[in-house]
Amino acid sequence: MSVLDWVVLTVTLAGIILYGILRSRGSRSMDDYLLAGQSLPWYHVGLSVMATQASAITFLSTPGQGFADGMRFVQFYFGLPLAMVVLSVTFVPIFHRLKVFTAYEFLEDRFDARVRTLTAGLFLLQRGLSTGLSIYAPAIILSTILGWNIYLTNLLMGGIVLIYTVTGGTKAISHTHLQQMVIITLAMGIAGYLTVKLLPEGIGFVDALHVAGKAGRVNLIDLKFDPNSRYNIWSGLIGGFFLQLSYFGTDQSQVGRYLTGETIGQSRLGLLMNGLLKVPMQFLILLVGVLVFVFYQFNPSPTFFNKQETDRLKASPYARQYQLAEIKHQNLTTQRQKAVIDMQAALKTDDEAAQNVASNTLHETDDALKTVKADVAKLIKQNNPAADTNDVNYIFLRFVLDYLPHGLIGLLIAVIFIASMGSIASAYNSLASTTVVDVYKRLINSKCSDTQYVAISRWSTIGWGIFCIVVAQFANQLGSMIEAVNILGSLFYGVILGVFVVAFYVKSIGGGATFWAAIIAEVLVVASWYFDLTAFLWLNVIGCLLVVGIAWILQRTIYR
Template identity: 60%
Template structure:
């Protein structure tokens, strides 16, 4: 190889080695030991895979607690631990309402979806649709899933790449490629069996780390500020707004949006998204799968509440320690080196002055809370809102400068809030543990997603349309090939994910564009027995166009798209079927199969 090209390949890795010195030896020891232990355990548990039943569904042999933790690990991606605290820091606790429909969705799934999927012994949820309707409906639904899940998985790969890139000051593209390649290789080798077993350990480490992180944030607050007082201080700034009972179509996060829109989103995600269906199909029986989903329904909201609570505590921490104007220090550094440096310096000085005023006010609020002085508490609350508004104006002016300096810059810094806090405030060793947690979450959710993409491509495309008589050896080989192909695709998507703003919202918006339509197809399949394949196929296409159109107009919160898409499929399919009355004399064999299943 020519020496010049060799230098091109070696230089980025020499930079990587140099920049890693910014983390302590203890941090790297914790990070590497945690990751290597997880990978080694997964490889050990996945040895001896001989067919696609073992590769895609782990031989359907897992107990309920294993199923439950695997389901939770698949949903709790690195985005959850990266974006949620930042979202709470900037907007408060209202995002927790997003999950209020989850327990209800778990009940419906346990009653309807799980028994049918188990009795049919399907590999994917979409196999059922061909038995109920026809092959084109199965193919369309599988295609909608592949598009949605393929793109969203790229976002989940990007999230930890963003963390490592920011901490170590390494090029984001290089970091994305390194992390993506690591996950793809691991998933291609191990399949579902490795994914499920490693997720059991991952969630145990994640739960323990969250507890440590929460306790440490409280410890870092001033000596006289405990948990209760910290929440009171955050509350006076409007950050503890966990419940919103208003029926406001302009608000993404209210009780009703979470219960209704969230219910349909969660029902579609857990009932029709193969990344989750594949998790509970690994259960050894209907009972084990049901108990696993119930476990998820009971633990998910408290877990998400705890993550958001950490973000609230970080907000309180920054009432006593000056936060940066903008948490993405990469863009700030570019601004300091630009022609706008003098303007930024003026804004920084104003920001410092406002913070000092706010710090004095917060100290006064703490005294008023101790004395239960309602008059001073109310005065402090009003003054805090005014000061926070002024600090926001300074930030907005900074964002304007950032945009002038770099029109392509991302001006949403929610994803950097928790990351910035951890690297500056946590002791050595714990930084490595928190980064390991984010890595583990990324590994679990990304591996499940890529595995589900490969499962759907293998079962619903390859075995159905390309090679229906493939041997077990061929099936296993192509499952691994499709895993690799989808892994490469998701890495490519990850390279462009930095333009999507808050990653947590981006993933949920993307899901809402497709999940309603997919759920509508399954609802028709289960409950509207007189509707046949042609009607639901046309209805699904029209509904998806309708949902995308509404989203483009940006008139209502995205969570409602799940309800709209589902209802649109049901209503349109009903009226199309009425217009096809000439087919009513033809026996509906698919309905007979459905009736036999229910019996």
């Protein structure tokens, strides 16, 4: 990174922090601090919801996904607009009318204090650990590529966001989210435009799309129903719908965003704006990755995008094997370059037979390159068993550093920080609000003044910030902890969703049945995981169904 990049990065981040602090002065009541006085218009709500969901990994991993696997990942978001409609009809009016600060307050109104405390506790455990991971995941990529110290990067990622989150609360978060989304959209737009400009003379945007299409990267829709295929239209519409419903409906980091709407209508409009914009946004981010893929069809690409690991390999006993793999890779990229030029010529002359020949060669070289990469990944693992052999997250940043101009590099690094700050700020705020509203105020001291509760909320935000940064530092030392945190999320998310499904849709079931159903379901989910009965992602569905089923049985037997 050059001096110019550092200046752009520092000015952008400092600008956001200052803006957040200035726009949120005077947050003295609980309503102001935790819900921005329920005064925000729909576009603030919508952008805040979008910025909370879009983490740093969205901008690091999604273009890499487009590069490696094409655009089929976009189908994962097809269920989101449907979930936004269901939330607007059911969840938003109820949360607004009850004037709740957190989603879990509603559970006491519907059931009893036990169900509220249990669900809030499960949320705090899950969100606290997963926020630590949200800090660590982009920090490890930035520190690897830029050679920064991982502990310091973790501290920066999790620490700078605390400045305006603690002082300004939700108002600061919402205002900075708006600014963050503008910067992110602008920077990604410029990156996409410059990628097209970097293509060889005579290759325009439409030509690039044709090359991507022929190479199988414009695989936007898969109509085949296959439970083993991760992304198809059915898993996107059905699985995606349940996933987004549980995330937006029961996770306080999102509920806290749309409760800031001035009216029910403004909150609804914010969510529906997210429903309208999310799919096109993901499409465009994937498109940037596909354009990077096209760029590398005309230019030599690295064998493995995580340069730190290949540098280690070069200095290891596996250096000779790696060198042979590199030679093979170079030959294949030359072959690919020739095929893509042939393809371009065939497209211009509309020669279908030549197009098919070039397309087949392109697919064959692509497969051969994947095999070489897999061999290199094996060498990396043999040399360093703790190494990450998936380089998808490194593709976009490697391209940015190698080919984009200085200044824009600083801006795109800032985008990664900004995206991370957006989601982490919402997480800190939701952890603090749940701690104060559902634990401290409900169980410990309900007689404080509004000013005292705001002070406790501030200290709680600091406390959770420190906790999450500590989790991130441990994730650095214990590689397996990443998986452990993901599993922990799946252990609790399904049960929480189950409780909310009973609350909203099965009116005949009471608090006692739901509380014990949640406890039994949680034990069964943990047992399923412990005895390795199913892949951990399915625990979300199992947890939800178990709560609904057991609560229904208990209500009709013991609690009738």
